[in-house]
Amino acid sequence: MTTHTHPVYAKLESLNITLPEVATPAAAYLPFVRTGNLIFLSGHLAKRDGQVIVGQLGGAVTTEQGKAAARLIAIDLMGTLHAALGDLGQVKRIVKVMSLVNSTGSFTEHHLVTNGCSELLVEVFGDAGKHARSAFGVAQIPMGACVEIELVAEVA
Numbered sequence: 001m002t003t004h005t006h007p008v009y010a011k012l013e014s015l016n017i018t019l020p021e022v023a024t025p026a027a028a029y030l031p032f033v034r035t036g037n038l039i040f041l042s043g044h045l046a047k048r049d050g051q052v053i054v055g056q057l058g059g060a061v062t063t064e065q066g067k068a069a070a071r072l073i074a075i076d077l078m079g080t081l082h083a084a085l086g087d088l089g090q091v092k093r094i095v096k097v098m099s100l101v102n103s104t105g106s107f108t109e110h111h112l113v114t115n116g117c118s119e120l121l122v123e124v125f126g127d128a129g130k131h132a133r134s135a136f137g138v139a140q141i142p143m144g145a146c147v148e149i150e151l152v153a154e155v156a
Contacts, residue, residue: 006089019079054144058107070116
């Protein structure tokens, strides 16, 4: 990664976070689309060491494990933003996060799972990381992933 001086990169370094390369789309879509001053990031699946984290919340996956998976997605999302913009200093605001949680019908802690992503975005971007959000429980996610999250950001 090219050396960047924006405080966001110092924060990532202090958290021992290395931004990943953009994943190749698994189907017929783009990883991001920019229109005007908005950039829309496609849904990112929870992955650890390149492998999809599978399972259902309320089943084999606990809320804390789901929250940790959502945090990993936030790192992937920031990696995609970096690749799209060349510099995270161009992010003016994280506008919206939408989270899909693979969950049983009785699971009700989708918001707590999604906090794994939201809390890291605020930690890294400060006030510019505060965003509107939706969190949904769904019957299944591609490849059996436990969580999928997409993001919209305003950029300079």
